[in-house]
Amino acid sequence: MGTILEQYAKLQAETKERMHQRMKAHQIEIHIGDATCENAAGSLDVRDEFEKLIEASGRSDIVIKKTGCTGRCSAEPIVGVMQHGKPPFKYQSVTPEKVRRIFTEHILNGQIVLDYLLDKKTKNEYRYQVAFYKNSTFCGAEPFDAMEVAKAGLHKAGLDETAVKLSLCLNRGLFISHCDVQYYMIVFPQIVRYRIRNQADLDRVLAGHLVGGQVVTDLVEEEDALFDRYLTTYADIEFFSKQTRLTLRNSGIVDPESLDDYVFYCGFGAAARVLDGMTPEEVVAEVKKSGLRGRGGAGFLTGLKWEFAQKAKNPKRYIICNADEGDPGAFMDRSTLEGDPFSIIEGMIIGAYATGANQGFCYIRAEYPLAIQRVELAIDKARKAGLLGKNILGSGFDFDLEIRLGAGAFVCGEETALMHSIEGRRGQPRIRPPFPAESGLWGCPTTINNVETWANIPVVFQYGADWFARIGTEKSKGTKVFALAGKVKNTGLVEVPMGTTLRNVIFDIGGGIPGDKTIKAVQTGGPSGGCIPVEMLDTEVDYDSLAAIGSIMGSGGMIVLDEDSCMVDVAKFFLEFTMSESCGKCTPCREGTLRMYEILERITRGESREGDLDRLERLANLVKKTALCGLGQTAPNPVLSTLKHFRDEYEIHVKEKRCPAKVCKKLIVYEIDTNKCIGCTACARVCPVNCIAGKPKTPHEIDKTKCIRCGQCWTTCKFDAIRKI
C-alpha cells in the first residue's frame, strides 16, 4: 500500500470514527431536502417547524440532516425519518402543519402517519419488506422467479401479503459484481442484504429469516457503501427502486455540505486509488474500457476525449466541468451540483490527473445560486482536507479548481462558447477543429465534460470499467438521468440504465399519464431533441437509437405529451427558445430560426400561406445542414420530427385552419351548447368584444364573426356549456 492510500485510509478512519460517534448520539435523523426545488416547495419552512418542535421537546437525540433533492419533484418537500432498527419512512408534500403531526405521532410516539407517506405505498406496518434485485448478467444455471418462489414459500408458512411485502426492483446489473448471483435480496427492517445464487439459497432465507427470525449469516453480502444507503433508503418506493442510480447515488441521501458524509461513503476512494497506483495512461485506458460517453448530449467517448488531451503537445492543460445546464425543464445537473458536489470534484481530480491538468474550472450558470454556493463550499472543504491544491493526498500531484459563472446564455453550454466565456470574451461558438483537446482555454489543451459525466467517473474507478460496461447497451454504457416532466404522474429525476425503454420510464417509473388521457408523444433532448410518437415508445433509450428516430439523448430532458398537446405548438415552443438563444453568429441559425418561427406563428394563427410547410421543411433542413455549432444544427429537430411524425396535424392547421388539440388560441371556435346553457349571463359579461348575446335565463349565443377567441367565456362558464370546436 502506497502512502497515498495510507493517507486516504487515515482520512476515512477519522471520518468513520466521527460519524459513528454522531450516529450513536442520534436516535432519530430527520432528512429534509435542501435544494432549490425543495426550498421552492417549502422545505425551509418545514425545517423551521421541525427545529422549533425539537427544541421544545428538549430531545438532543433527534437531529435534522440536510440532504439534496431526491428527484421526486411532484412530492416535494420530502421528509425522511430514519431510526435505528426501523425501515426508513418518507413523507411527501410536507407542510408545517403536517410536520406537527409527524413529529408528535411518529417521532415522539412511533405511530407512522400513513396519510402523508410518500406514494402512500406503505399501507400497513409489515413484519418484513423484501426487495429483490435481479442480476441481468446472471451466468449460472437454474434461473428462477424469486417473486413466485417467495410468494409460494411464505404462503406455505402462513405469511401472507399483509405480513411481508415483496417487491422486484428493476435495477439491472447494479452492484452485482459476481455473475453467479441471481438476485440480491434486501430484508427490512433489519436491512440485511443476501446473495441469492439459486432457489435453495432463497428457501434458506425464507425459512431462516422471514419465518424463523434469524439472519442467515453465510449468505449475507458485505456492505457496499456506494449503493446500499440508496437502496436501503428508497427501495420500498417504486419510483426509486425501479431506477439505477449511479450519478444520483448520493443525491437526497448525503449532506451535500458535509465532507464527512461523502468520505464516509467511500468518497475520494476512487481518486486515492487512481493517484496511488495508476499511470495517467492507465486511467485513460480504464475510462475508454468503461465505454462512458459524454452525458452532455453529443455522447462522445469520454476516454477518447481524455486521450486526445493527454497526447496533446502543449504541457499546460485545463479541465472544465460544464455546469451550464440550460435546457428548459432540465435540472439533472443542478440536482447533482446541489446534492453531491464532492462527486464532481472527485471526478475532476481523476480527469485532471489523467490529462495532466493542474487547473480546472467549474462553469456554473449564475441562475443556480445554491449550486454555486454548494460547489464553492465543497471546493473549500476539499482544499482544506488536502484533496485539492498542492500535493493531493501526498501524491505530488497538484490540482485546483475555480468557479466561473455563466451569464445566462444557453449557447454557453456549447464547449467553444463556454471557453470563450471563461476567457472573458463573448460566449459564442467557433469553428472546430481545432477541438478543445488540442486547443481550448487560452489555446491550451482542455478537457471539458459535463456534470453528469464527471459524477460518473468515481463510479467507474470504484467498481471498475468492466463492471460499468456491463450496464447499458452495446454502444451506450452506464445509466442516464432524465428529467421527466409534462403529462406524467411522477415528475422528477429518473436514472435508468441505457437501453431502458421509454415505456418503462414513463409508465413504470413515471406512473403513466394523469387523468384518463392518452399519451401522444415524448419529447426528448430538450430544444435540440425531437418528438417521438407513441408507436415508438418501446424504443430502447440510448444515444444511437434516439438519433435514429430523429431525436437525441441531449442532456436528458424527457417531456411527456398527451392528447391535449398540439404538436405544432410544441415545435413552436422549442423553436422560440432556440431562436432567442441563438448567439447570432452564423446566418442559418440566426436568420433561419427566425423565419421558421414566423412560419409556425402563421400556421398556429391560421394565417399560413401556400407552401408554408415546404418552406418550413426546406429551412429546417438548411439550418440543420449548415449551421456552425450544435445549437443550430439541432435547433430544427423539434420541427423536423413533428413534421415527420405528425404532418397530418400540421396539415389540419394549414388547410382546415383548425387545431385538433385545441391549443392554438386563434384556431379555436367557441360555441354555446344550448342544452347546457342556463342563461346566467356570466360569459356575456366577461366577453371583451360583446359578441355574446342572449336574454337572462335563456341560452346565449356567440357571434363567431366578432369573437376574438380569447377564451374568457370558456374559463368563466361554470356549466360546461361553452365548447371548443
Place this chain on the structure above:
Amino acid sequence: MATTMIHATIDGRPVEVEAGTTIMQAAETIGIRIPRLCYHPKLSLEGACRICIVDVKGMRFFPASCATKVTEGMEITTGSPEIRQARRDIVELLLDNHPMDCQTCERDANCELQNLAYQLGVRERLFDGKRKEFEVEDSSYSIVRNSEKCVLCQRCVRVCAEVQGVHNLSQQWRGASTVVAPAFEARMIESICINCGQCINVCPTAAWVEKSWTEDVWNALNDPKKHVVVHIAPSIRAAIGEGFGLPPGTPTEGKTAAALRRLGFDKVFDTNFSADLTIVEESNEFLKRLQNGGTLPLITSCSPGWVKFMEHFYPGFIPNMSTCKSPMSMHSTVIKTYYAEKAGIDPKDIFVVAVMPCTAKKYESRRPEFMSADGRPDTDAVLTTRELIWMIKAYGIDFLHLADEEFDHPLGYSTGAADIFGTTGGVLEAALRTAVEMATGKELVDIEFKQVRGVDGLQEASLDVGGTTLKVAVANGLHNARVLLDRIKAGETFHMIEIMACPGGCVGGGGQPYPHQGEYTIDFDLYRKRAGALYAIDKDKELRKSHKNPHVLELYKDYLGEVGGHKAHELLHTHYQVRAPRGI
C-alpha cells in the same frame, strides 16, 4: 522540413495541396472560387456566414470551406444542387433581413451581398418576413453605422481587434437581435473608436460608411460669399484614379487638380506643401531633442487615428509625440492666416476643404486644438477619396480625359519628400532627408532610405549619422504599433519612430476607394502599387528634400520667423490629452 502533400478530389478532379490548405484554397488551385462573404484573407476565420459551405463525403453537415482543411482522400463537392440551393437560401435569408434600398445605397453596384445574390441566383423571395429595425448611428464625426445593412460577417469586429488592436467593436445582444457596436452599445463618439475607417474598408455592404460631408462642400461651393479652398493629401493622387477605372498606382495629380477646378474651388492647393513644412518643424524638433537630451524616441503625429489610439491606450508616450500638427491641420492654419493675410481675405470667409485618404481626419478637424478661438475649425470640411470620386462623377466631370493642370502656388508647391508621406515609412524617410543633412551639415547625396520602405507592418533600421547610430522604426496598422510600443516600454531604445494607423499607411487609409469585385482591402500588392506611384513622383521631382522647398522658406521668411520659433509654435504645433481607458 518537407511539406506533406495531401490528395483529395474536388468535384471529381484530383487536387494535390500542402497539408494545412483549406478547401477554399484548394478549390482555387483548380479554378473554382467558392462563393463567400465573411471570409477575408487578412483576418481570422470566422466561418459565420456559411455561404462557402461544401459537401464533404462522410460529413453529416456542410462544412465551411474557408475554415476546413483538406485531409487525405477527402471527396469534396462544391456545386451540387443541394449546395447551390443552400447557398442561395442563406443569401436570401440575409436579404430578408436587409433593407431593400439598393438603388439609393452608397454601395450600390459595389456591394458584396448584392453581387452574391446576383451570382447565386436569388430570383424569388421565399422566406420574406419581419426585418430588423435600427436607428442610423451617426454620432461620430467620421463613421456612420447602419445596422440594418449589417450582415454580421464580423469583418469590422475582426479588423478593429486584429489589425488595429483597438477592440472597440463586438456583437451585442444575441440571435436576430445581434448588433455590432462598441461595448454596452456606447455611441461611437463616446467609444474608443479611433475613426480609422478600416471597418468601412472591409465591410461587404454599407453597414459602415464615412460620414458624408459632400453636401457642406457643395453648399460652400455655391455660396458666392465663400472663398472655397481645397488641398489634397499626398496619397489621393495615387489612388483616386481607381475610382475611374485606372489601374492602381496611376499617378493622377494633374487630373485631380483639373477636376477640383471644374468643381468650382477658388484655389486648388496641395497638402504636400505642409508636409514639407511639417518635416522642417519636426526635424528641428527631433534634432533639438537629440542634442538636448529630450524625450526620445520622437514619434510622428500625422495620423489622427494613431494619435487617438495613443491617447487611449499608450498615454505614457505623450512626451514622445511630435508636437507638430499634421500636414492637413498645418495647411489649413497656414491658409487661414498667412494666405488670408496675403490674399487680403477675411479668414471667416474662407472655407477650407481637405481631401484625405482618411476618415479620422474628419475627427481631427473637429478637435478643439484645431479650431480658432471663436470656435471655427481650421479645416471646414474633410472629404475622403471616395467622396471626391462621387462628387466628380456627380458633377459629370470626364476625369479620364481631363488635361493635367498644376496646383495653385505658393501653397500647392512641394518637394518629393512630401509626396512619399502618403505611404508607410514616407514621413520617416522625408524627416531623415532633412534631419540628417541638418545634423551633419553636409549635403545628403543618397537620399533614398530604402531600409524604411515597404508596406509590411514593422520596419526597423540603424543609420550612421555623422558617427552617431540612429535607431529608427516604422509601424503601420496599430496592432503592429502595440508590438513596437510594448518593446519600447520593455526598454528597447529608438530615436525616431513613424506610426501610421492604417495598414500600408495612407495608401491603405480608411477613406480610399473600395476594392473591386472579388478583391479585398488590406491588400499589400495594391498598396505597393499605390506607394509606387508616390515614389515615382518623388523620383521625378527636382527638389526632394523638404527644407529646400523655396515657398516653405519664403513662408518662414515672410511670416513665421524662425523654424521652431514662437510664431511657428503658436500656429504649427499642438498638444495631446489622456483619454479613458488609460494605458491598458
